[in-house]
Amino acid sequence: MAILKVARLGHPVLRTKAKPVPVSEITSPGVQRLIDDMFETMREYSGIGLAAPQVHVSSRIFVAGLRPSQAIQEMSDDHEMPFITLINPEITLVPGAPDEGWEGCLSIPDMRGLVPRAAEIRVRAHDRTGKRIEISAKGLPARVIQHENDHLDGILFFDRMLTLATLTFMDEYQRFWAKHDEDEEEKSHA
Numbered sequence: 118m119a120i121l122k123v124a125r126l127g128h129p130v131l132r133t134k135a136k137p138v139p140v141s142e143i144t145s146p147g148v149q150r151l152i153d154d155m156f157e158t159m160r161e162y163s164g165i166g167l168a169a170p171q172v173h174v175s176s177r178i179f180v181a182g183l184r185p186s187q188a189i190q191e192m193s194d195d196h197e198m199p200f201i202t203l204i205n206p207e208i209t210l211v212p213g214a215p216d217e218g219w220e221g222c223l224s225i226p227d228m229r230g231l232v233p234r235a236a237e238i239r240v241r242a243h244d245r246t247g248k249r250i251e252i253s254a255k256g257l258p259a260r261v262i263q264h265e266n267d268h269l270d271g272i273l274f275f276d277r278m279l280t281l282a283t284l285t286f287m288d289e290y291q292r293f294w295a296k297h298d299e300d301e302e303e304k305s306h307a
């Protein structure tokens with residue numbers, strides 16, 4: 118496994134719509150190695166999610182999560198988001214009032230902003246074995262999945278902010294905005 122270089126804001130790959138992965142290629146050594154390397158890279162940089170375009174691969178793949186778990190069909194717990202690999206995901210937003218929450222991004226280091234997201238989503242995708250899966254997610258897992266899915270379409274969290282008034286550097290976030298929730302740190306970057 119290897120730690121991959123993360124593309125930063127300004128690199129065109131982050132603004133490119135990623136290509137679907139042919140289902141027959143999901144179990145190929147190249148794609149499997151990419152997924153392993155993405156998990157290792159996410160862990161190295163203390164991220165909670167990482168999309169392939171963030172490591173310069175314009176394919177519709179992302180990894181996310183905080184903990185190993187077999188039960189991924191229903192994700193609602195903010196502290197136990199299971200590790201998932203989603204390939205060619207299709208997201209449906211469940212109608213309802215959006216949630217506002219802080220987001221950061223490994224491709225936009227040291228910054229954070231308040232982003233509205235659908236509070237609940239359903240996702241259809243392939244997992245890393247090529248199997249079709251369906252997931253229902255709320256809370257933090259729903260937010261992370263929407264953030265990562267946006268990367269596959271060349272969309273960054275700035276683009277989703279209603280106003281840039283809450284855009285802040287990390288130091289200033291800690292000084293002026295943080296609610297002294299230590300867990301916030303661990304799950305900040307996607």
Ligand SMILES: [Zn+2]
Pocket residue numbers: 221222223224264268307
């Ligand atoms: Zn991101």
